Amino acid sequence: MRRARRAGEGGGFLREVRLNPEASTGRYPYTLPVVRALARSEGLALDAGVTFLVGDNGTGKSTLVEALAVACGFNAEGGSQNFRFATRASESSLGDSLLLTWSERKPRTGFFLRAESYYNVATEIERLDKEGGRPLLPSYGGVSPHERSHGESFIDLVTHRFGPHGLYLLDEPEAALSVRGCMAVLARLAELAGQGSQIVVATHSPILLALPGATIYGISDEGAIERTDYDGALPVRLTRDFLAAPERYLRHLLDEA
Template identity: 70%
Template sequence: MTPAYGTYGRFIQQIRLASGVDHSRYPFSLPAVRQLACSGALALAPGVTFLVGENGAGKSTLIEAIAVAAGFNPEGGSRNFRFATRATESVLGDHLILTRGIRKPRTDFFLRAESYYNVASEIERLHRAGGPPLLRAYGGVSPHERSHGQSFLDLATHRFGPEGLYLLDEPEAALSVQSCLALLSRMHELVEQGSQFLVATHSPILLALPGATIMEISDEGTLEQVDFDQALPVRLTREFLGAPGRFLNNLLGTGEINGTQGSWH
């Protein structure tokens, strides 16, 4: 088997922000984007790179912008999808510069959990329009005829293939714990077959994927690589499961969570 690491499976190598943008305005004021500007570039490793951080840090905005800069439809799908339901994407994608690898992916897909319903509708429309039987690539059944979680797993199982480039925005949104484990297994298989993933997630289960790179965006805007045990979703989940009564007493009383420190006070 061809090894998945090295130049193989590294279709996007680096992401930079173009100069001359106004960092006081959205989306350039987001912590993740400010840090990208300060650091000069975000290097992507072969295999899987996870982006983690609190809501509002800019993970989804950054994933969407990278997808747009890579030629994907802002609402999701492959690079052949060109439908539009409602234009809500930011202008960030127009200001990103991608350094690509020598090899091109054999297949690709951009999954946005919040807009996959629209992608499913487009899949149905294209299938009815004739041409190649499109539903076969999604398990032979319309995603609308499956539960949200089942359709996500159908996508990963049947549509995703070797040597692919996959950008995923919070894929765990529709998945049970068991389904998250199934997705983790499928991602591991695809990485071994030369695929590259960039994933924004809050799931400690997905973050456990062996060999993955985890980049954490802090509330202050720093973007740094962390180990699995240090990642914010892992630390908070462990703390809660270790003492749920204490957490709930604080939450339902006067306590509040400090997302940066991962502690309650």
């Protein structure tokens, strides 16, 4: 694994993630390719601004982002560090085995967006807003996420809840977004990075990966993490190849069906 830089040199709030050398690696999730790569390395350096994790299904990128969130003190189902609800425990034990290196700067705010459980987060937002005290919905666009489409609620979140000097961990935010929605989120991530925020994103979206200045790490099935550029990122290469000659892929795929 090529490290982007030495820990402690520049960067955002979270500078490096390592796997505890005493962690048991003979069972899930420690058998995932990304965790095997961490176990063989000195650690994964995280730059300031936006870092993307890309790889095929099963490489463990979402599991790593979830574990990062847990290790940072965020609720495993999503939300801020103040969210403490639990619907159904499905997170892995990896978060307990990560060793994080922090800078002296501390984030002013933060959020973990886990696309698959954002419905549960929206329910908790409604509950907290109704409890009284400081209204919560204005931070999410003034409307309950349950009263917006899935994609609209994601855009409301990054537009109104995310702010400068924050730490944001996003697991496949494109899951609910149209192409135009992905473009809107790309623009917002660029704005947040320019305001001193640090963002780590697991994604399959070629659109989000086009963000200028972002760091992209590719995770292979064989258990390697390598820094790559936009043109070399797996979602970009596969999407370009498919759009250039869909009939070639369709012939192969449909012949197998």
